């Protein structure tokens with residue numbers, strides 16, 4: 001256990017722990033974090049092992065950390081903050097570029113940028129729309145209720161990322177199970193290690209198969225460049241497969257729940273489907289599903305919001321409190337589908353800003369527009385107090401969403 005040196009001008013031990021519990025509203029950040037943003041916007045928190053790091057809660061401060069190369073994303077640097085023992089054991093040594101710094105990070109990321117450009121992703125629109133319609137045809141055939149997560153929100157992005165990568169969707173039970181374990185902070189270190197090992201072995205095997213008989217998927221195209229071996233491609237595949245379906249799936253289901261809870265907003269959107277693009281940005285801001293804080297470590301002393309973060313100390317950048325910062329988003333605690341929310345940081349900021357955001361936007365726009373149009377009577381079949389929220393997961397959402405139409 002390492003206990004980091006504390007600054008003399010701040011209380012020690014820190015008053016806050018991370019992660020902090022959520023309060024009454026399931027969409028709002030933990031009240032202790034919102035209080036911190038108002039009172040001590042850059043403050044220390046205690047982590048699960050008794051070590052501590054800095055919590056950054058304001059919009060401008062979050063952007064300044066994430067946009068600053070003096071903060072590293074490398075999990076093997078001393079002082080890097082982990083949110084659980086399992087996360088610590090599976091992050092160190094993992095080579096995917098989300099945990100690298102430039103220039104190594106940029107070299108790998110550049111190999112993917114062409115595939116995720118807006119124009120390239122927009123060309124997938126007819127295919128994504130067709131998949132959304134097929135899933136809804138199946139879900140509604142002869143029935144008037146279903147779990148929206150299992151039958152629509154999860155399979156849609158999962159099918160899309162499988163096609164993009166060239167991963168057989170038939171294996172979805174296998175990789176969804178493993179990725180769920182990996183993004184669950186409550187998983188034991190053993191469970192996380194096993195899940196990471198099995199997922200990596202699966203993608204390595206797939207990469208070897210494809211190097212013998214390529215298809216038109218991204219995994220084959222990466223191998224054909226000749227710059228990466230099967231292990232490198234598998235590490236990238238793991239990152240894309242997890243990031244590509246967990247996030248959009250949870251955003252879709254949580255967005256539906258948020259809209260069902262706010263009938264006036266839902267009606268506005270139904271009355272004017274032209275609002276959908278802006279509504280998706282507002283929902284991304286309001287829900288901020290990557291909710292545990294983006295981890296970084298200072299490689300030299302850096303002043304953030306007037307506080308000096310010494311070299312070698314960790315930082316958690318909270319996207320959910322940043323996205324409700326009243327200095328940037330007036331009445332930020334409320335959902336307003338007509339708001340211009342494009343400046344939100346739900347996709348992060350700086351060199352690691354989400355690579356998949358054009359794809360996430362396309363999927364969310366199509367998923368929500370199609371649901372609202374085809375199921376105008378959609379409603380919850382249980383009280384919201386019976387809904388299980390994914391509080392332990394690094395991606396927030398709901399485990400199931402029982403709806404009728």
Ligand code: HEM
Pocket residue numbers: 073097098099109161239240241243244245247248251289290294295346347348349351352353354355356357359360
């Ligand atoms: C990075 C959020 C969908 C691929 C990130 C980061 C955030 C994020 C906050 C920054 C992590 C950091 O700086 O430490 C989201 C949200 C999504 C979403 C909210 C959906 C609503 C997707 C999709 C893909 C994807 C569909 C597609 C494959 C990635 C990748 C990175 C990333 C590869 C790492 C980028 C880098 O390190 O350069 N995402 N994401 N994401 N995301 Fe997403």
